[in-house]
Amino acid sequence: MPAQKEEQLIELNGQTIKLPTHVAIIVDGNGRWAKERGLTRMQGHDAGFKNLKQLTKHIINRGVKYVSFYVFSTENFKRSAEEVGHLMDIFVLLYKHNLKEFMDNNIRVVFSGRNEPLPKSVMRARDELAEKTKNNTAGTVNFCLNYGGRAEIVDAVKKLAQDKDVDIENLTEQDFVKYLYQDLPDVDLMIRTSGELRLSNFLLWQNSYAEFYFPKTKFPDFHEEDFDQALIEYTSRDRRFGGIKNN
Numbered sequence: 001m002p003a004q005k006e007e008q009l010i011e012l013n014g015q016t017i018k019l020p021t022h023v024a025i026i027v028d029g030n031g032r033w034a035k036e037r038g039l040t041r042m043q044g045h046d047a048g049f050k051n052l053k054q055l056t057k058h059i060i061n062r063g064v065k066y067v068s069f070y071v072f073s074t075e076n077f078k079r080s081a082e083e084v085g086h087l088m089d090i091f092v093l094l095y096k097h098n099l100k101e102f103m104d105n106n107i108r109v110v111f112s113g114r115n116e117p118l119p120k121s122v123m124r125a126r127d128e129l130a131e132k133t134k135n136n137t138a139g140t141v142n143f144c145l146n147y148g149g150r151a152e153i154v155d156a157v158k159k160l161a162q163d164k165d166v167d168i169e170n171l172t173e174q175d176f177v178k179y180l181y182q183d184l185p186d187v188d189l190m191i192r193t194s195g196e197l198r199l200s201n202f203l204l205w206q207n208s209y210a211e212f213y214f215p216k217t218k219f220p221d222f223h224e225e226d227f228d229q230a231l232i233e234y235t236s237r238d239r240r241f242g243g244i245k246n247n
């Protein structure tokens, strides 16, 4: 069962803020951001991923231990070959050219998602970055790439079924988490930019008791101060986990 836990408090511009342990962000609105400016969808993605780099540093510097970014869903392969190809190129560049940045900021990078049908170049860049950053300790960035929440649960069940040591009668929720793509704590704060009010198959298991925040801002314009605003909103939420209010 998700348990009420001690939350870390930080000072932010004279206010006391509750710090979520795990923030999950659905990167959304790149296409509409570009359209508003008469740019192509590809240019929207370029702007979005430039922003993602800045935002990652800020989130980890605030003291958040885990941040998951939904950057490509299993369903996103339905998009045009040009757009999918451009996004795959962005991922290769992002993972290959930012090793120093991740190392300098002591950030561990992990990935969640299926291999098929990712291009080999993406898988190579992905695996290399994960390997080289695996001992970093400031915080963990989980890139959900070719990710689907239902696919993750099905893949976990397949792994579990192949585990000869599993004690199925006594299996707990905590045991099940070990079979997911990554063994991460539950999401505390889930942010989806661009005003869409849905999960689109994102971290279905981990988001069970997350607080949801839906800013209208499109992702390329969602900057440091917008993230801080999300923390202020999160602080005002009363999380009960099915129990009753404490005070």
Ligand code: IPE
Binding pocket: 027, 028, 029, 030, 031, 032, 033, 048, 071, 072, 073, 076, 194
């Ligand atoms: C970014 O936003 C999502 C991905 C990185 C796949 P979209 O490309 O979904 O932008 P909109 O929703 O069309 O505006």
Ligand code: IPE
Binding pocket: 026, 027, 028, 070, 071, 072, 073, 076, 196, 198, 200
């Ligand atoms: C969800 O956004 C997937 C990612 C942001 C990676 P979409 O833009 O693909 O979701 P829908 O189609 O609006 O639900």
Ligand code: MG
Binding pocket: 028, 029, 030
């Ligand atoms: Mg979208």
